[in-house]
Amino acid sequence: MLIVMENTATEEQVEKVVRAVKARGYQARPIPGGERVSIGVLYNKGAVDASAFLGLAGVKDVVPVTRPYKLVSREVQPEDTYIQVGDVRIGNGHFTVMAGPCAVESEEQTLETARLVKKAGAQIFRGGAFKPRTSPYSFQGLGELGLKILARVREETGMPIITEVMDDNTFDLVAAYADIIQIGTRNMQNFSLLKRAGRSAKPVFLKRGLAATIDEWLMAAEYILEGGNSQVMLCERGVRTFVHHSRNTLDLSAVPVIRKESHLPIIIDPSHAAGRRDQVIPLSRAAAAVGAQGLMVEVHCKPDEALSDGAQSLYPNQFEELMRQVKAIYNVHATGNDF
Ligand code: PEP
Ligand code: MN
Secondary structure (H helix, E strand, O other): OEEEEOOOOOHHHHHHHHHHHHHOOOEEEEEEOOOOEEEEEEOOOOOOOOHHHHOOOOEEEEEOOOOOOOOOEOOOOOOOOOEEEOOEEEOOOOOEEEEEOOEOOOHHHHHHHHHHHHHHOOOEEEOEOOOOOOOOOOOOOOOHHHHHHHHHHHHHHOOOEEEEOOOOOOHHHHHHHOOEEEEOHHHOOOHHHHHHHHOOOOOEEEEOOOOOOHHHHHHHHHHHHHOOOOOEEEEEOOEOOOOOOOOOEOOOOHHHHHHHHEOOOEEEOHHHHHOOHHHHHHHHHHHHHHOOOEEEEEEOOOHHHOOOOHHHOEOHHHHHHHHHHHHHHHHHHOOOOOO
C-alpha cells in the first residue's frame, strides 16, 4: 500500500505517518517524488486498513499497490529514476552508451580500447576483471589487477567504470574501484549478493537472468531497493531460446513492459544477446527505437585476439558506425532530450 502525502505536508506530518505505520507492525519507506512524498507500506501480510491513515494530517490518499514488487514499481514512484555517475546521467530522457571489452586483458588492450570508444562517443567504460565463464579452463579475468587497470582508464579518459561483481567475498574490493557495479545474468537470483548490493552506496546494473521472467527480474531489483539502494538500472541481454542463429534472443518487448511497470532505467546489451558482431548494430538501432535508455556494447581494439567474447566484440570502426546510426534513430523519437 502507498500513502500519498499532500504536496504541502510537513516533515513532522510525514514522520507521524511513518510512526503510525510502524505502530501497526509494518515497515514504512518514505519515497520523495517531484511534487510530494509518498510512504510505501511494506511487510504487510494481507490488506492494510486504509482508514487508519486517511484521517492523519497531511495525508492526501491511500492507494493499494497491486504488484508483488513494490519499490521498483511505477505504482509507488510514477516519475522515472535517473542515476548520476560523475558527469553522466542515466535514465530520465538520456541515452547512455557503455562500451569496452568483455574482459580487461592487459593495460595496453584496455587503454587502447578505451581511447577508441571514448572518441566514438561512449560515456561509460565497461570491462570485466572477474569473469563468470562457462568453462573453468577459460580466462577468468585479471581480478584486482584488472580493477587497477580500470582505475587507470578512468583517470586517463575521465569515463566512469562499470565492472562485474561475482560474489559477496569480492564485493567490497570491486565496489572500491567501480563507479557502477554490474550483477551478471548468472547472478540475478543470487540473493545474498542482491542484499549486499542493497547496502552499497554505488549504483547497480542488474542484468536479466538467462531464463528469468520480468516479474522475477523486478523482484530481484526489489531486493536491492528494499536493502536501501535505490540507484538500480536494469539490463536486458537476451534470454535462452531454441534458436541457433544467435547466442540468445534479445527480448526487446521487455523494454515497453519495464518502462510501464517500473521507474528504473532500462539498458540493452545487444552483444551478449547476439553472440556475433553482425547483429549488434541492427539490434542497437532497435533498442534506441523501442525506448531503451542506453546500450552496453562489447568493443575490442583487436577482437580477433580477444581472450573472451571476441566473436561478438565490435571493431572500433564498427562502434563508430553504431554510434552514428543509433543517434539518428534515437533522435527520431526523442523529444528535446540529449544523447
Ligand atoms: C558481461 O557483461 O561481461 C557478462 C558476463 O554478461 P552476462 O552476465 O549478460 O552474460
Ligand atoms: Mn562478454
